[in-house]
Amino acid sequence: MKFSNILSCNLERVVKPNLAVLQGCGLGDCDVAKLCISAPRLLTNNPKRVQAIVACAQNIGVPRGSRMFRHALRAVASLREEEVAARVEYLRNTFRWTDAEVGMAVSKFPPVLNKSKESLQRRSEFLISEAGLEPVHIAQRSVILGHSLEGRLRPRYYAVKFLKENGLLKRDSSYYTVFKESDMTFKKKFIHPHKEAALHLEEDYDAACNGEVPTNFRFT
Incomplete structure (x- = not known):
């Protein structure tokens, strides 16, 4: 079951430290609850791993305490640092973005990191080649990449x-x-x-x- 690991985790050495890390990011109880429903590993992982996830979320350009930080944590929770870097590079090439533009796109819509390569390629072909949108326009409004x-x-x-x-x-x-x-x-x-x-x-x-x-x- 999705939450079975929580029951076997050490409350004092794992769950409470992880909860403190998440709260230290400016997340309220409601935000933590929503986050851990979709990514329970943020409570059950080794606290050092959770701290690394927090650092990774910040490194993609989403500051702690911001409205998007919870979404950034969810986006990178199951990814290794090298996987995040590879996905950022794929986005850069696929949408013809500069370094600044890909950073802007990911920070505005972190779930784009979880989209499949095929899905992103098809959106790029449609938005740029067919609809005629400029790459920078898409980067500034990257939430549209979440739409069907x-x-x-x-x-x-x-x-x-x-x-x-x-x-x-x-x-x-x-x-x-x-x-x-x-x-x-x-x-x-x-x-x-x-x-x-x-x-x-x-x-x-x-x-x-x-x-x-x-x-x-x-x-x-």
Whole structure:
């Protein structure tokens, strides 16, 4: 079981020291609880290993006490230092980032370190080659790499591209804005206002979200 190791750990020599380390990072009880549900090893590992994990989280550019530090700890908890370095290097090459840009991307969205190489490669090809986003733009808004490519990024890109090409958008919204909205808000802003002008827009968009991306969104 996921938490069985906790029951066999020494409370005084392992659990309490690890808890003190996490609290010393500025994590409250609620944060520690959430973190240890997904990464229980942060309570059960040798305290020296937990301290090394904390140092690794800081080394990827996320300061203690920041909102993202819990996510950084979770991202590196199961990785060795050399694995983290290799994944950072892969990100740099895949998204054509500079050292500063890859550091920015990882610090803003640490879970990107846990994405598979195939997943990252496909997102890079779509965002840079198809959607035309600049690498620095992606680095500054790296949270979009956590969104589903087929279920969110690609369908929304096609829908908004259709609206732009047909002069239906009154203002030019950035793709970051388009990608970050909840599904309900996206439809309210970009789909529902154009139901009369583009009768099949919602139908085509829903089909795209289900993996059936049409060659062209239709007017009639």
